[in-house]
Amino acid sequence: MLVVIASLLAALLLVVLGFRVFAPGTLPSARAGAWRAEHSADAVTTAAREATMAFLDVDYRDMAPRVQRMLALSTGPFRSQYSGSAANLTAAAVKGKAISAGIVRVIGIDRIGPTSAVVHVAADGSVSNVAIQQAEQAGKAAQNQRAYRLRLTFTRVGSSWLLSELQFVS
Amino acid sequence: MSTTEPLGPDEKLCPFCSQVIKAAAVKCPFCQSDLPVSEEPVVPTRPPARSAHDIRETAGTPEPEPVTVNESVTQPVGYAPPARPSRWRDPVVAGLVVLCLALAGGAVALYLTAPPDSLHTSSDGQVTLTSYQQGALRDAATDAAAVFSYSYKTLAADEAAARAVITPDFAHVYARVMTDAGPKATSSKLTLVATVRASSLVSLTKDRAVVLLFVDALTTSAGSPTQHVDQNRVVMTMTRKDDRWIVSKIDRF
Numbered sequence: 001m002l003v004v005i006a007s008l009l010a011a012l013l014l015v016v017l018g019f020r021v022f023a024p025g026t027l028p029s030a031r032a033g034a035w036r037a038e039h040s041a042d043a044v045t046t047a048a049r050e051a052t053m054a055f056l057d058v059d060y061r062d063m064a065p066r067v068q069r070m071l072a073l074s075t076g077p078f079r080s081q082y083s084g085s086a087a088n089l090t091a092a093a094v095k096g097k098a099i100s101a102g103i104v105r106v107i108g109i110d111r112i113g114p115t116s117a118v119v120h121v122a123a124d125g126s127v128s129n130v131a132i133q134q135a136e137q138a139g140k141a142a143q144n145q146r147a148y149r150l151r152l153t154f155t156r157v158g159s160s161w162l163l164s165e166l167q168f169v170s
Numbered sequence: 171m172s173t174t175e176p177l178g179p180d181e182k183l184c185p186f187c188s189q190v191i192k193a194a195a196v197k198c199p200f201c202q203s204d205l206p207v208s209e210e211p212v213v214p215t216r217p218p219a220r221s222a223h224d225i226r227e228t229a230g231t232p233e234p235e236p237v238t239v240n241e242s243v244t245q246p247v248g249y250a251p252p253a254r255p256s257r258w259r260d261p262v263v264a265g266l267v268v269l270c271l272a273l274a275g276g277a278v279a280l281y282l283t284a285p286p287d288s289l290h291t292s293s294d295g296q297v298t299l300t301s302y303q304q305g306a307l308r309d310a311a312t313d314a315a316a317v318f319s320y321s322y323k324t325l326a327a328d329e330a331a332a333r334a335v336i337t338p339d340f341a342h343v344y345a346r347v348m349t350d351a352g353p354k355a356t357s358s359k360l361t362l363v364a365t366v367r368a369s370s371l372v373s374l375t376k377d378r379a380v381v382l383l384f385v386d387a388l389t390t391s392a393g394s395p396t397q398h399v400d401q402n403r404v405v406m407t408m409t410r411k412d413d414r415w416i417v418s419k420i421d422r423f
């Protein structure tokens with residue numbers, strides 16, 4: 001019995017050795033680092049999509065849950081800034097009867113580290129507000145479609161990637 | 171089921187397997203165990219301790235009972251509880267065990283320390299090697315500037331520079347675009363300068379890269395003080411050629 005086990009183990013060792021020599025990088029253990037990197041990329045991409053959609057989601061009739069959603073997805077400088085201006089943002093949305101919805105077209109990853117990541121997002125927005133309505137009623141050209149170029153920085157907090165900076169690339 | 175027979179004067183119980191063997195035996199013919207050598211013959215008596223499986227009668231007077239052989243439970247008195255015969259003392263067995271452990275350890279170590287391939291490729295082909303990613307982004311910015319920039323003063327050279335960084339298939343698309351844009355640039359004395367403001371990876375395999383670019387295209391017309399800037403969003407697909415990336419497709423939106 002021991003001879004059989006030893007033979008099987010020897011064969012297993014040779015198989016592993018063969019993979020390492022003739023097909024490097026194909027063993028699951030050799031892909032562990034790549035798997036982690038790709039897993040992080042997927043997580044950051046998902047976070048970027050959620051944050052972008054939340055940021056572009058405005059409805060003057062029900063702003064409170066939208067503000068809370070944005071705060072829940074953010075941290076650091078962006079969260080502080082957004083939290084500080086949330087009251088003004090809500091007041092402006094109500095005053096202008098602003099409604100906005102965004103869709104994410106493309107997300108690209110600039111860089112990902114253990115605790116921070118930078119991504120670029122191409123997003124489109126559809127905007128409605130008093131100014132646009134008045135322009136349309138006056139027969140003037142009103143641009144209610146937006147093309148956004150965003151640079152988002154994310155910070156890892158626990159197991160989540162949270163938005164810590166948002167810049168328009170303009 | 172057990173059998174009970176008195177022991178003969180020249181018999182004893184093997185302390186390891188409890189079989190009846192010759193009193194002078196130094197090796198058990200049943201279990202092959204080496205038997206301890208004693209000066210006096212072993213006098214088997216009823217063991218003091220009983221297990222739950224002991225079937226002997228326990229009630230009544232403590233009269234001497236004939237020594238019995240109970241294959242399943244009777245133990246000789248006078249010996250410490252015998253150690254079970256150890257297979258591991260056999261040098262061949264021990265050697266095989268050590269060999270198995272060494273082989274298993276070696277296989278596990280070889281598996282766990284397997285290095286990644288040169289590009290740190292994931293199971294679905296995505297390259298995660300940072301230097302390779304940065305190379306793709308660098309070439310994307312260079313290629314985009316070459317493809318999107320041209321001037322009425324250097325049109326031929328600019329088109330040649332662009333053709334140097336695009337695939338033959340995409341060259342047909344580029345040619346159709348420049349069939350309109352070239353004469354227009356000449357007649358209006360236009361100069362387009364493309365500046366890549368940001369580049370990021372959408373996907374990267376060994377031979378194919380998809381890059382998101384934010385490109386500003388500044389258009390000036392000779393003699394005109396006005397300038398126009400288009401803020402473009404571009405997804406550029408690239409393929410690998412001669413250790414660099416060249417453009418195979420451009421989607422501007």
